[in-house]
Amino acid sequence: MNTPVKTERWSGKIFTGSWVAARGGVAPVLEAATGAALGEVGVASPEDVDAAARSAQAAQKAWAATPFDQRAAIVREAARLLKERAAEFTQWNVRECGSIVPKGEWEVGITHEQMQQAAALAGLPNGMMFPSSVPGRTNLWQRVPLGVVGVIAPWNFPLFLAMRSVAPALALGNAVLLKPDLQSAVTGGALIARLFEDVGLPPGVLQVLPGGPATGDAVVRHPCVNMVSFTGSTAVGRQIGEFCGRALKKVALELGGNNAMIVLDDADLDGASSCAAWGGFLHQGQICMAAGRHLVHRSVADAYAAKLVERAKKLYVGDPHAGPAHLGPLINDRQTERVHRIVTESIAAGATLLAGGTHEGRFYQPTVLSNVAVDMPAFAEEIFGPVAPITVFDTDEEAVALANSSEYGLAAAIHSKSTARALRMASQLKSGMVHINDQPVNCEPQVPFGGMGASGSGGRFGGPASIDEFTQAQWVSVSEKAAQYPF
Ligand SMILES: NC(=O)C1=CN([C@@H]2O[C@H](COP(=O)(O)OP(=O)(O)OC[C@H]3O[C@@H](n4cnc5c(N)ncnc54)[C@H](O)[C@@H]3O)[C@@H](O)[C@H]2O)C=CC1
Numbered sequence: 098m099n100t101p102v103k104t105e106r107w108s109g110k111i112f113t114g115s116w117v118a119a120r121g122g123v124a125p126v127l128e129a130a131t132g133a134a135l136g137e138v139g140v141a142s143p144e145d146v147d148a149a150a151r152s153a154q155a156a157q158k159a160w161a162a163t164p165f166d167q168r169a170a171i172v173r174e175a176a177r178l179l180k181e182r183a184a185e186f187t188q189w190n191v192r193e194c195g196s197i198v199p200k201g202e203w204e205v206g207i208t209h210e211q212m213q214q215a216a217a218l219a220g221l222p223n224g225m226m227f228p229s230s231v232p233g234r235t236n237l238w239q240r241v242p243l244g245v246v247g248v249i250a251p252w253n254f255p256l257f258l259a260m261r262s263v264a265p266a267l268a269l270g271n272a273v274l275l276k277p278d279l280q281s282a283v284t285g286g287a288l289i290a291r292l293f294e295d296v297g298l299p300p301g302v303l304q305v306l307p308g309g310p311a312t313g314d315a316v317v318r319h320p321c322v323n324m325v326s327f328t329g330s331t332a333v334g335r336q337i338g339e340f341c342g343r344a345l346k347k348v349a350l351e352l353g354g355n356n357a358m359i360v361l362d363d364a365d366l367d368g369a370s371s372c373a374a375w376g377g378f379l380h381q382g383q384i385c386m387a388a389g390r391h392l393v394h395r396s397v398a399d400a401y402a403a404k405l406v407e408r409a410k411k412l413y414v415g416d417p418h419a420g421p422a423h424l425g426p427l428i429n430d431r432q433t434e435r436v437h438r439i440v441t442e443s444i445a446a447g448a449t450l451l452a453g454g455t456h457e458g459r460f461y462q463p464t465v466l467s468n469v470a471v472d473m474p475a476f477a478e479e480i481f482g483p484v485a486p487i488t489v490f491d492t493d494e495e496a497v498a499l500a501n502s503s504e505y506g507l508a509a510a511i512h513s514k515s516t517a518r519a520l521r522m523a524s525q526l527k528s529g530m531v532h533i534n535d536q537p538v539n540c541e542p543q544v545p546f547g548g549m550g551a552s553g554s555g556g557r558f559g560g561p562a563s564i565d566e567f568t569q570a571q572w573v574s575v576s577e578k579a580a581q582y583p584f
Pocket residue numbers: 249250251252253258276277278279308309310311312313314317328329330331333334336337351352353384385479480481
């Protein structure tokens with residue numbers, strides 16, 4: 098793939114059950130590392146969204162009535178095809194999103210696993226029976242589909258973060274409008290549409306509508322869209338949440354994080370520094386669960402910093418399409434400028450630069466900062482770059498207070514040789530996910546995933562939680578004969 102792709106069926110199109118020209122025109126597909134044009138996708142206009150939402154609403158009725166095993170079989174077959182096409186997905190993930198090859202391969206693997214589990218949801222018990230105080234009456238309480246689910250996905254893990262909503266929503270009988278980010282519209286959009294097209298999903302049940310904020314906004318506001326599942330920034334999530342609150346529309350928001358990696362005085366520092374490098378620098382730190390604040394006991398802070406610096410300096414940053422690299426490019430120039438601003442402002446405010454702090458274009462060196470205080474941007478802001486800011490503490494209580502001082506509450510890690518001490522601390526953290534003797538970037542699709550505070554709206558993805566997210570409850574009572582009332 099060295100010349101722009103024009104021959105693919107998705108080229109310059111959107112997917113509405115077939116590939117059609119978009120009224121919003123086309124957008125280039127750009128290589129994150131070089132800026133080279135790789136192809137083009139269609140941009141869905143608000144009129145396209147309107148037509149898609151209406152046809153999705155119509156298609157959903159027959160899809161919900163399709164026997165559960167047939168719905169599950171389609172999702173399972175799409176998962177099988179994903180595995181067959183793993184190399185193609187990974188290649189696009191590398192070029193379009195700046196992922197290193199192992200990250201792209203890992204994303205295919207976890208998405209495959211997640212799709213298998215989503216397919217299985219369709220066959221789980223879908224309700225309960227409750228006793229009735231009325232003689233001769235039976236109370237059924239059942240989960241039914243929502244209708245049309247709008248999925249708005251980001252560019253950092255575009256395949257997985259789209260599919261963790263798309264697959265369970267489809268398996269449970271909903272239609273889906275997927276709006277990928279334009280920076281990942283092939284990996285997280287066109288290739289997903291093609292998977293489901295090729296396994297025979299009925300037309301209209303999944304539609305893929307690439308675009309920017311205007312397209313996303315049209316999906317959120319459309320009256321035929323019954324639920325919005327959004328993964329992205331807290332700023333945009335708040336806007337979507339506000340609208341959905343007013344419109345009384347179900348919404349799932351998975352937002353940012355500024356995740357604490359806490360290292361206690363009795364930690365294994367070799368293990369902790371390995372976790373820190375992985376959790377801080379993987380995918381250039383562009384992960385909401387990334388270790389964004391390293392809170393380290395004063396007595397081990399110098400040793401921890403030295404070990405982390407040693408690891409950081411061994412990492413190779415380069416174009417992952419050109420050859421093996423540990424870190425690829427940041428997604429765009431705006432994000433690069435933002436990361437560098439946070440680093441330089443923090444140094445100007447008194448932080449010590451121990452490694453990195455420089456970049457060539459979008460290639461940012463893994464960076465370690467010590468003496469980071471709570472009022473510096475490197476502590477206070479979600480960086481979304483390969484930066485490890487270290488802040489010291491003296492007591493467990495202080496560590497908990499520092500960790501909880503962020504409005505976010507997505508993920509955290511605690512390193513200690515005492516499981517009891519770490520568990521005690523975990524229960525005091527305002528964090529949706531806590532990993533003891535590991536790092537915060539963890540995801541197992543069978544375990545409900547999600548954040549507290551400004552990291553989300555409280556819903557969870559994965560395992561049985563996906564049933565709660567992508568269905569709604571209905572009470573049906575059945576009486577043996579017509580009830581008689583006083584009038
Ligand atoms: N939770 C996560 O996985 C992610 C979090 N982020 C955070 O967001 C920051 C900025 O990244 P962006 O790509 O600008 O995130 P973003 O929140 O602007 O974009 C995420 C998705 O929302 C769509 N979108 C943007 N504005 C919208 C609107 N008004 N209505 C509906 N949809 C809209 C985008 O097109 C994209 O598909 C990052 O620095 C990071 O802090 C970014 C990507 C993923």
